[in-house]
Amino acid sequence: MKWQRHVCLAAGLLLFLGWPSAVWAFHNWQRVQLPNGLTLLVVEKPGAPVVSVTLLVNQGATSDPPGKSGLAFLTAHLLAEGTRQRSGDQIVERIAALGGEFVEEVSADFTTLDWPVLKEDLAPALEVLADIVQYPVFPQAAFDQARNARLAEREAEQQETPEALVLRHFFGRGPYGLPLSGDVTSLKQIVREDVVRFYRQAYRPEETVLTAAGDVTLEEIAALVKKNFGDWPAAEKTAVAAPSLSINEKPAVVVINRPLVQASVYLTFVGTPAASPDTPALSLLSHLLAGSAESRLGQKLREQKEWTYGVHSGVEAWRQTGLFSLAMSVPYEVVLLALEETVREIVRVRTTPVSEEELQRAKQEFPARFYFETESVRDISRFLAVHEAFTQGQEPPDHALAALQSVTAEEIQKVARRYLDPQKAVVTVVGDTRAIGQYAPALVQGKLP
Numbered sequence: 001m002k003w004q005r006h007v008c009l010a011a012g013l014l015l016f017l018g019w020p021s022a023v024w025a026f027h028n029w030q031r032v033q034l035p036n037g038l039t040l041l042v043v044e045k046p047g048a049p050v051v052s053v054t055l056l057v058n059q060g061a062t063s064d065p066p067g068k069s070g071l072a073f074l075t076a077h078l079l080a081e082g083t084r085q086r087s088g089d090q091i092v093e094r095i096a097a098l099g100g101e102f103v104e105e106v107s108a109d110f111t112t113l114d115w116p117v118l119k120e121d122l123a124p125a126l127e128v129l130a131d132i133v134q135y136p137v138f139p140q141a142a143f144d145q146a147r148n149a150r151l152a153e154r155e156a157e158q159q160e161t162p163e164a165l166v167l168r169h170f171f172g173r174g175p176y177g178l179p180l181s182g183d184v185t186s187l188k189q190i191v192r193e194d195v196v197r198f199y200r201q202a203y204r205p206e207e208t209v210l211t212a213a214g215d216v217t218l219e220e221i222a223a224l225v226k227k228n229f230g231d232w233p234a235a236e237k238t239a240v241a242a243p244s245l246s247i248n249e250k251p252a253v254v255v256i257n258r259p260l261v262q263a264s265v266y267l268t269f270v271g272t273p274a275a276s277p278d279t280p281a282l283s284l285l286s287h288l289l290a291g292s293a294e295s296r297l298g299q300k301l302r303e304q305k306e307w308t309y310g311v312h313s314g315v316e317a318w319r320q321t322g323l324f325s326l327a328m329s330v331p332y333e334v335v336l337l338a339l340e341e342t343v344r345e346i347v348r349v350r351t352t353p354v355s356e357e358e359l360q361r362a363k364q365e366f367p368a369r370f371y372f373e374t375e376s377v378r379d380i381s382r383f384l385a386v387h388e389a390f391t392q393g394q395e396p397p398d399h400a401l402a403a404l405q406s407v408t409a410e411e412i413q414k415v416a417r418r419y420l421d422p423q424k425a426v427v428t429v430v431g432d433t434r435a436i437g438q439y440a441p442a443l444v445q446g447k448l449p
Contacts, residue, residue, distance in 0.1 A: 037206025051214030070182015271322035
């Protein structure tokens with residue numbers, strides 16, 4: 001199941017844990033902190049065609065005030081609509097002239113601005129980025145247009161996504177359960193003053209991480225960052241309580257009617273926060289179950305049963321919680337059988353320790369997945385920012401690598417028992433409800449088999 005974009009960042013963080021130390025040369029990252037609290041991290045990659053910059057603000061959608069979901073989303077997307085010295089049109093023209101793809105993105109836990117540019121354009125790009133982040137004016141007309149556009153999109157939606165339904169089941173109207181970009185009721189409550197207030201509370205140098213990866217040295221970019229961000233004043237520190245998290249642990253079946261040739265089937269469990277000591281073991285468990293063609297479900301459902309072209313797994317970790325998911329596409333007539341075999345393998349890994357051979361194979365295979373997550377300097381820059389945000393600079397990546405490599409079969413079994421309880425799973429089936437009802441009537445009625 002394709003979750004919110006921020007889970008890709010978290011997945012990249014988790015995949016990175018298993019990368020062999022021999023490849024760490026390209027992650028010779030360096031870290032400095034400005035007097036105002038802004039954290040700068042740099043990965044020097046001589047010869048790279050571009051330098052990618054990521055600015056991460058340590059607050060996202062879970063920081064939205066009650067009843068105003070979508071506020072962080074609106075704030076981020078209004079940053080480039082005008083500053084004290086540039087209009088929105090001038091900013092758009094300047095970004096286009098400098099090239100690269102400038103992207104604002106809001107996740108549950110943080111907000112990121114990404115911009116890969118040629119090295120010769122790095123200085124003017126940082127000047128524009130600093131202007132956008134430090135001096136936005138949030139024009140009323142731009143606010144009205146952005147909010148109304150999002151409202152129109154939400155009101156036009158006929159069905160909620162499978163992802164949204166599962167998140168709401170687990171987390172309700174609390175953190176992680178609401179749409180990142182807001183719902184109709186909340187969006188109607190947001191006014192421009194809310195955006196200004198949220199910006200002042202969230203966008204502060206001591207809550208900001210700026211990372212760069214590419215053909216640039218620490219000395220070069222540190223000078224540019226100090227020039228453009230050094231005068232950004234740190235705000236008075238105020239205690240911001242973490243949003244209250246409530247998790248519904250009851251099982252559920254979600255059936256969504258779509259005209260599909262086959263049924264898309266998902267099993268989802270509540271997982272771990274990113275900083276949990278269980279995260280490395282749960283990541284390896286994911287790979288063991290469905291992370292490759294050699295995995296248990298890959299062998300059982302694809303190679304032996306020939307029911308599917310592939311089974312996929314994912315561990316998505318956020319600041320306070322996470323998800324563990326298994327996904328497959330199968331013919332309607334074997335939906336129940338595929339679920340049965342999947343649960344059987346989950347029960348087996350909960351009751352019987354995996355073999356040392358299987359565990360070592362997973363540790364050797366796992367790194368290949370990270371390679372595809374960090375092919376470009378943009379991937380590296382984003383990963384580094386997220387790693388810093390999740391660990392708060394207290395855990396260097398090599399510590400996480402050692403943690404994953406030392407995972408034991410007993411730890412795999414422990415996290416399977418803790419997180420993969422079939423009595424707490426959400427089963428989602430997307431497809432033609434008539435076909436699903438023919439072969440699995442209990443699912444259509446919302447009942448677990």
